[in-house]
């Protein structure tokens with residue numbers, strides 16, 4: 001087996017490679033930068049006995065973004081089929097199928113799928129099903145035999161892990177060594193399951209940091225394309241949203257921080273006799289005090305100074321409002337104070353979108369905190385939404401926890417507050 005660069009290909013195959021990349025970039029323009037990042041490595045197997053040759057018909061990739069081209073395979077392909085496989089393989093890489101292989105830890109074997117490892121073949125099929133329903137949804141022509149959820153008798157739109165579970169034992173994936181049946185799609189390489197292949201090169205490829213940047217770039221392109229044309233496949237839209245808007249993550253952090261605040265409030269135990277405890281029944285006639293868990297009173301301070309973007313602020317406010325509601329903090333327990341260099345009167349609203357954003361001048365969140373601390377009843381928790389370009393007081397208002405939702409990673413947060421990065425991912 002010999003490996004080398006594109007000049008190991010004949011002129012026809014070299015033209016095919018170039019044309020297929022252009023064709024693919026035309027089909028899925030939002031993935032053009034990813035397609036251009038593939039580094040081709042030619043694998044010539046002519047010195048091997050035909051029985052020993054490995055199946056590179058799917059143009060397999062590795063996790064360093066090398067794509068392996070077998071001149072013999074290329075001589076049989078046309079532009080759309082080659083283009084399809086390039087889009088398909090880039091999809092494996094963008095979706096990190098190599099890191100998601102369920103048997104990753106336990107297997108560690110180096111055998112290519114075409115030599116019949118059932119776990120690898122099952123995962124390859126599952127990952128292909130995750131990718132290909134999106135390719136079918138687009139304008140791309142799918143070669144005969146490329147796995148689709150439909151061909152497996154399963155629904156579209158699942159994750160590879162869901163297809164993996166559904167395929168467990170249901171399909172006979174054990175094939176004779178070196179043989180591929182009509183239903184099979186070939187081996188997508190270590191880029192699909194993270195397990196080495198005999199053809200994998202030790203040349204350094206695309207570094208991890210560059211891969212991360214590339215993923216963000218593709219995700220941005222998907223968003224833009226969706227806005228302009230509205231026809232990006234649903235799976236890719238989800239992928240881009242999860243990558244660019246890790247809202248769930250900061251919302252979870254915020255929820256945990258608020259819950260801790262609630263626990264603190266609940267911790268100010270108030271053994272009250274108002275409501276009999278359920279344990280009363282087993283304690284005879286003695287009425288045990290029940291633990292009252294007061295709902296926390298929350299105030300929000302919104303930075304409405306000139307440096308803040310109203311759209312972003314409204315969006316973050318809506319999301320923070322959602323988190324608080326999910327924790328049981330309703331309108332009665334929530335006061336919202338707009339603050340630039342001065343603090344405005346507190347507003348109690350049903351929905352975040354009903355808040356009237358007042359302000360637009362200089363910035364001093366200290367004034368807003370002071371105003372919130374004066375509210376009666378006194379809040380247990382203050383959530384500040386700000387870009388952090390503000391002076392802060394030396395200490396938190398007495399007896400009140402402060403959580404700062406920071407909308408600009410370059411902004412500052414005082415040590416006495418709990419900082420949660422909001423929208424930091426987009427600024428990166």
Ligand SMILES: [Zn+2]
Pocket residue numbers: 058088092124127128188192
């Ligand atoms: Zn594949």
